[in-house]
Amino acid sequence: MFNLTGLLKRLVIGRARRSEELHETLLPKRLALPIFASDPLSSVAYATQEILLVLTLGGLAYLHFTPWIALAVVCLMTVVVLSYRQVVRAYPSGGGSYEVASTNLGASAGLVVASALLVDYVMTVAVSVASGVANIISAVPALVDHRVPMALTFVALLTAVNLRGVREAGSAFAAPTYLFITGVLIMVGTGLFRYLMGDAPVAESARYGIEPEPADAGLTGLALLMLVLRAFSSGCTALTGVEAISNGVPAFRKPKSKNAATTMAAMGLIAITMFSGVTTLAVVAKVHIVEHPCQLIGLPDCEDHTQRTVIAQLASAVFGGPETLGFYYIQAATALVLILAANTAYNGFPLLASILAQHRYLPRQLHNRGDRLAFSNGILALAVVAALLLWAYRADVTSLIHLYILGVFTSFTLSQSGMVRHWNRELRAEFDHTVRRRYHLARTVNATGAVVTGLVLVIVLATKFTQGAWLAVLAAALLWLMMRAIRRHYDAVAAELAVADPRSELSRPSRVTAIVLVSTLHKPTLRALSYARAFKPDRLEALTVAVDHEEAAGLRRQWQQLDIEVPLRILDSPYREITRPVVEYVRSVRRTSPRDVVGVFIPEYVVGRWWEHLLHNQSALWLKSRLLFTPGVMVTSVPWQLTSSARADRPAARAPGSVRRGEPTGERPAHHRARS
Incomplete structure (x- = not known):
């Protein structure tokens, strides 16, 4: 029995690696991009959809806000990417937001960031896998009743691949990520070219009107502002996973900071381009998507109808229908990259948990590397919690999305505030005018990031708290208390075991x-x-x-x-x-x-x-x-x-x-x- 278990383990995970082989697992930029940036890159598949879902609560009247909300999201992403490039250069040890907040704002603030990020990483796996399954169902509606088993199977496969090691996971996930990027850019380019030529693509849902929710029809003043802000907070899901590169700097090849900063810039440029293109194309093609199909006026058999996702409707409109090769290519690439986007969390969660364990805030077993030099215990813990979430919420993206992004903006705000303090300390010790000008510019970038992300955090709390975000807040608070209790236990044990008189x-x-x-x-x-x-x-x-x-x-x-x-x-x-x-x-x-x-x-x-x-x-x-x-x-x-x-x-x-x-x-x- 034990020998069979060992054989299966070797078949799934591979041979054990020696500690001296750790340098062989370091990543070049071409592999680091799909590993650490697959989440923000893939979020373009659902960020636009989340904006439209909120705006269509009031019918067709408020869809004209879509471009302005998308522009606000793009500006926010630009600020965050620039800010985190500063973090990567200033703190190359890999602690990311947690290290910045702990060093500059204190241990309690660092734990707030850590607990928020750990919760957000779990949500990243759940939302990414659920969204990938939703896109598979868009292409093959007959699979709608198998949503949960499919989601749990994908979590198991992701876990197995990541247990084989970081580099192996990157090699496996690189091709789907680049295929997705290429496919989306071709789709956007083709659709916009047709629009400029006077042959704009038209979505399959464009011919249906939208029946507004009674409470959201005819909004004005503060009520309308709250609806727009709610749509903006939903669109901010495009920023999830941006900080993962700052946590994973030690996994890069030398020069680590430079390579990580370059990868982050490439990620930001690609993500902004794709998100802007998909949103523009959705407006041009007049995509109408609602929470409940029966809100679409004129849709026959609405009770049994399964809506296609925004990206699926765009692919169908651009490439000539749901039976074309282009449509299936986009759906396959999107589904695959959305599922693989969870890999951002599979790298960020174990790394952060390892650092927290090293600092005695989590069990020490999370700091140990497994046979393949990956943080196996952290990977398994993430998989178990994410699988439970998918099972509890029936792998439904709309239900899970309300628990999302709260943690990431908490970490954004505190880390950028910590960076402002970091630059203030550097300026007090620096007298060279050229260097001081560079520090002043960096402080301005981080201060802007702190203010903007802080405002977004307030908006997210105000618009999503009662819709389920309170669960994420509660989970982060309980995790914060648990980590403090673990640290007190380890400190008490260390004090009790200390030798005063040998x-x-x-x-x-x-x-x-x-x-x-x-x-x-x-x-x-x-x-x-x-x-x-x-x-x-x-x-x-x-x-x-x-x-x-x-x-x-x-x-x-x-x-x-x-x-x-x-x-x-x-x-x-x-x-x-x-x-x-x-x-x-x-x-x-x-x-x-x-x-x-x-x-x-x-x-x-x-x-x-x-x-x-x-x-x-x-x-x-x-x-x-x-x-x-x-x-x-x-x-x-x-x-x-x-x-x-x-x-x-x-x-x-x-x-x-x-x-x-x-x-x-x-x-x-x-x-x-x-x-x-």
């Missing part, structure tokens, strides 16, 4: 009492007795529990017949318990001589088959777990390897390419004939 800690105990647990007189028992003797304790005794008095009497007779010099103590157990009498006796020894050390030796089996663990070991595990909480008590396992364990340990039975490092002789040895 000589006193190294002083020998007054006496050592060794107790060997016995149930039956057999080879494992005699080995444990012999091993305990080797320690030359001041006092040595054997201990058994009389669950059955006849068996206990028989054990005493055997003990006397073999003339074993070690005294045998029999504890009475009227309620047929094993653990409680042993623990109480050991504690009584400690109470009698508190300066003594008590060593408890447990004879145990080592088995080689998984089902054999079910037949042994249970009482020993309970005894160990209870004794480990008793001060001054040392628990020692004395293993006895059965034949099956030797067979399981044969090198020929191991999976090809597997390496066993520091494996114990038996992971779950058991006390022979232990009773519960």
Whole structure:
């Protein structure tokens, strides 16, 4: 069973890598772009759609705001990209927004950023996969009932690819990302060229009117402003994942900061071009998309109708229908890149979690690298939480999108505010006029970014909080509290374990009492007795529990017949318990001589088959777990390897390419004939 598991692991993940091979996983810019920027690049497939969905709540009357909202999103993206280029250069160690906020605004602000980003990374996986599945359904409507299983399958595939390592994931995801970019640019270019030639493409939904929601019809004044701001906040999903490059600077080839800044600039330019083109084309083609198909006036069988996404309607309009090669190319590339866009989170989440674990805000296991030098525990944690979200929300993009982007703008605002402080500190120490001018310009960029993203954060909170964003706020708050509690625990443990006087800690105990647990007189028992003797304790005794008095009497007779010099103590157990009498006796020894050390030796089996663990070991595990909480008590396992364990340990039975490092002789040895 274990060998089969090892073989499957090697087939899925690949051979283990040595630590010295870490430099081979560093990324060139052509691979770093699809790995760290697939989320913002792919968001053009749904950012425009989210703007239109909000505006069409009021019918057709408010669609003329679409270009202005898109322009505001483009300006915001430009400011954010320029601001994060400053972060990449100033903080190349890879902490990104978290490091900037922690260094300049304090640990609490850094944890706010970290918790917001961790929540947002989970949402990135959920939204990207759900959106990719939605585009597949647009091309093949018959799959609508299989939405959730498809989404969970894609999460499993993404997890497996990322467990193979960062470079392998980049190689796998590079082609789909570049195919998507090429396809969208060709579609936009073709559509706009037709428009200029007087043959504008027309979307399939253009012929339908839109019935407004009663509460959103005829809005004026503040109500209209709130609708526009809500559409703007939905369109800001185009900015998700922009900060991922700043978190992943250590994964770039040297010069790391320069390559990361160049990649970020390329990402910003491509994303802005595609988003602007798709939005312009959607306005030209008169795409009408609504939350519920029955809002489309004149649509037959609206109850059973599945709306195509904006990008699908544009591809159909530009390339001549839903049966054309161009349409299927765009749908396939879009679906694939949207699913692969989750890879931005698969790199950002484990990296950030690793840094937080290194700073003792998360469990230390998240800082460990797996066989393929990826942060495997972080990858698995992200996959599990994202899969639960997809299952809970039925992989519905509209439901999930309300939980989105709150975290990213929290990190934007705090990190840019922290950068302003960073430049203020640099300016106080710098007197060269040329350098000071450069610092002043950088501070202006970051200050503008802080103000703009702060305003957007307020807008997002105001427009999305009651629609579900409160869940994201609550999750981030709970995560913040949890990380502070973890740090307090680690600090308390470190303080308790700190050595103040090494000589006193190294002083020998007054006496050592060794107790060997016995149930039956057999080879494992005699080995444990012999091993305990080797320690030359001041006092040595054997201990058994009389669950059955006849068996206990028989054990005493055997003990006397073999003339074993070690005294045998029999504890009475009227309620047929094993653990409680042993623990109480050991504690009584400690109470009698508190300066003594008590060593408890447990004879145990080592088995080689998984089902054999079910037949042994249970009482020993309970005894160990209870004794480990008793001060001054040392628990020692004395293993006895059965034949099956030797067979399981044969090198020929191991999976090809597997390496066993520091494996114990038996992971779950058991006390022979232990009773519960």
